[in-house]
Amino acid sequence: MYGTIIKISIREEHKVRVIAGKAKGRALKAVPGQGTRPTTDKVKEAIFSMIGPYFDGGQALDLFAGTGGLGIEAWSRGIDKVICIDKEKNSIDIIRENVRLVGAEEAIEIYRNDSARAMKALAKRNIQFDLIFLDPPYRIVDMDAWMLQMVELDLVADDATVVVEHDAKIHYPKILNGFEQLRTNQYGDIAVTIYRYAAESDSISNLYSRSEKDE
Numbered sequence: 615m616y617g618t619i620i621k622i623s624i625r626e627e628h629k630v631r632v633i634a635g636k637a638k639g640r641a642l643k644a645v646p647g648q649g650t651r652p653t654t655d656k657v658k659e660a661i662f663s664m665i666g667p668y669f670d671g672g673q674a675l676d677l678f679a680g681t682g683g684l685g686i687e688a689w690s691r692g693i694d695k696v697i698c699i700d701k702e703k704n705s706i707d708i709i710r711e712n713v714r715l716v717g718a719e720e721a722i723e724i725y726r727n728d729s730a731r732a733m734k735a736l737a738k739r740n741i742q743f744d745l746i747f748l749d750p751p752y753r754i755v756d757m758d759a760w761m762l763q764m765v766e767l768d769l770v771a772d773d774a775t776v777v778v779e780h781d782a783k784i785h786y787p788k789i790l791n792g793f794e795q796l797r798t799n800q801y802g803d804i805a806v807t808i809y810r811y812a813a814e815s816d817s818i819s820n821l822y823s824r825s826e827k828d829e
Contacts, residue, residue, distance in 0.1 A: 630683060634667060635690030637716040642683055645708045662691070664797065665808065666774065670691045671793055672744035675736075675769070677729050677760075682709035682722070684747045689718050693745060696722045699732040729760075737767035744771045749779040758786050761793060761809070776809040 627746045632640045633655055633662050638696060669692035675684040679698035689696050713722045723750075725732060729750075746764070750755050757778045764770050776793065782805040788795045793809040802808075 616814055617694070629679070630688050631655060632687055632716060634662070635687075635692065637686065637718070640716050641797065642681060642686065642712045642715065643704075643708050645705050647704075653688040661777075661806065662687075664799075667691065669745070673697075673741065673771075674745040674747070676747040676749075677708055677732070678748065678750045679724075680749065682712045682724070684749070685722055686712055686716055686718060688700065688745060689700075689721050694721065694741040696723060697743075698724045699727055699729055699737070701726060701728050722821055733764060733767055733769060736769060741769065742771040742774075743769055744774050746770065746774060746776040748776065752781045755780065755784050758790055761789055763813070765792060770811050772811065772813045776810045776811065778807045778809070780805055 630642045630644060631640055632642065637736045653802055657825065669688065671692065674685055674688045674693045674697070675694045676682070676696065678700045679685060681702040682698050685696035685698045686694075686708055698713075700706055700709065701725065706724060709724050713719055725735075725780050727735070746769075748760065750757065757780065761770075761776060761778075770776070770792075775796075780786070782800050782803055784805070785794070786798070790809065793811050796808045798805055798807040
């Protein structure tokens with residue numbers, strides 16, 4: 615079971631909606647200002663076509679949730695439970711409103727917290743995620759290290775899918791201590807890198823340093 619979505623910059627007037635599933639067609643609100651990048655309908659369709667359009671249950675984590683569009687789309691397509699994390703009050707308010715609009719209050723948990731602290735809090739609940747969205751501010755360029763931290767905290771289910779959205783100038787490793795890169799696609803000035811996690815491959819995989827990748 616796997617899947618993912620990404621976010622890219624759009625014009626303020628662009629309308630974002632749920633693309634498929636039980637909430638298909640529902641319009642979602644965007645966070646005011648330029649601080650978030652809600653997912654365009656076109657990109658959502660492209661990503662789900664690549665990864666798999668629907669899910670048969672499972673749990674998803676959106677660690678830099680923004681508008682909540684990633685988690686809502688995953689829930690609409692069959693994910694059972696979603697946890698959305700964001701540290702900005704404006705984002706949390708919009709996520710709550712969007713979750714209410716689609717009627718997903720019982721399925722989507724929303725927390726205002728720093729992402730690093732949130733991961734440690736989630737670890738105490740013995741939760742593992744089948745689907746993880748990582749769309750941090752572009753100044754954060756070490757999502758590979760964050761993925762390894764998630765494994766240490768036992769947050770990543772075997773066969774989980776992780777999607778990292780990042781500046782197209784940044785290149786993440788193909789093999790990363792249990793994570794195997796499935797593909798990476800570029801959309802304008804951003805890129806999306808998709809990983810699958812397999813715990814049994816830890817002993818034979820390697821973490822490439824960013825200095826090696828840049829050579």
